[in-house]
Amino acid sequence: MDEIQRNLLEQVAGLHEMPAGAYNIRANGQSVDRSTTAHIDIITKEDKQGIDIVIKPGTKKESVHIPVLLSQSGLTEMVYNDFHVGDDCDVTIVAGCGIHNSGDSDSRHDGIHTFYIGKNSHVKYVEKHYGSGDGRGERIMNPETVVLLGENSFMELETVQIKGVDSTRRSTTATLSDGAKLIVTEKLMTHGSQTAETSFQVDLNGEGSSANIISRSVAKDDSRQLFLSKINGNSRCAGHSECDGIIMDRATISAIPEITANNLDAELIHEAAIGKIAGEQITKLMTLGLTEEQAEAQIVNGFLK
């Protein structure tokens, strides 16, 4: 791995060296390093690009890292990763994609991650997206996440995209069984002329299932963001989505929430607030000696922390 790839790896997975536990590192379209454990197997798909990650029932306190790095300008790929998580597991999965593009043609990673999660399991899934390089070619990522959450299982899904991705279209769909619980936190920042679209569709099919989708985003310069969320309450369930956006400069954010109660006992809430940084917050930090620019940066950093 070269310096650029190492930097990407650190940005998307917080890794300085090879992680403990299972991992698969994909760089420029190839699997470059892999490690499995007694409970977690990683198998290359035969029919298409991608891997199957198989986590045995009862696997506790283990982690899987599957970062994807693209440093060759002009590379385009479509990858399918399937996660088979057994019953009674407690695992952390760290995915993420870093693109470094210093050339003139677009680099693009499209990935479909599908989670088949058994019963009574807890999965924490962290996904970071990062772009670097000053070429004219765009850095494009279109991640799709599909979650099938078994009875009484709990999934925490954290996605972060703070820097350097020119265009992204993210789609997350989840289907929840009885007693299942999903919490999504999304942090997004766009600048320059970037565009980002994120959409969520959650079907609360199970009795006592619940979902909470929390999105915090900042749009700067001329960037544009679109937030779509659909929650269908199909049984006695609780759904909540929240979109909190800060716009700066000439940026725009749209939030289009949709909540549908198909059952008398479905409780669904959507909250959305979009606006510029509150003037009094800037004023307050200026009274502590910060300049206006420093105050803005502090507020934005805190908001996305």
Add this chain to the structure above:
Amino acid sequence: MLELQNLSFQVSGDTDSQKEIIKNISLTFEDHTFIAITGPNGGGKSTLAKLIMGIEKPTAGKIVFNGTDITDMSITERARLGISFAFQQPVRFKGIKVKDLITLAAGSNIKLSSACDYLSRVGLCARDYINRDVDTSLSGGELKRIEIATIIARNTPLSVFDEPEAGIDLWSFNNLIKVFEDLHSSTDNSLIIISHQERILNIADEIVVLAGGSVQARGHREDILPELLNGTGGCKLYNQQ
């Protein structure tokens, strides 16, 4: 230390008419002084404090701080010169922690233990608060105390507190009085405290009564307090304009 010279502040009213909120105020405050400003609601106290901090700009007049004309200076410049301001309604932030705010206020990377000391001084158990967000999850009284802690952390030549006692419970109020007494006796810094509380007025060197945008009275507490507290006297002061 601080001179307000013929200071006025007007805003345009609903019907084209100008509304004068601060009317030609001239006041001089000595070094190492502790001034209490009081007066009826809407009298112009918070506006005067904002003019001093630079949050509002006067429509006429001059503000001189330690010999420097700061009338045209920004909030940041005044803050760096040594003026602090505790808001009447402190601001909440999503994602900024109490620790962050105190560190910003102290102006350097202070030790966690000193950040905690500032909280303890305002009667907050530091362990419970230091990592909390300064957001809507804090109660009004907690937020007020954190605001006061940040001003203590700044330790500037002039601190202006806008109704620091508002929302603070009775037990903590005694401590708060002590905090201000200590601030006054242990440093050369000056304090301006806007307050409606007799006990705060009692510990100030001087009291200024502001009503209808003008100074109605100024003097030592022995002279001002009886006037204020005596029903008719108070009315007299408040009704003069």
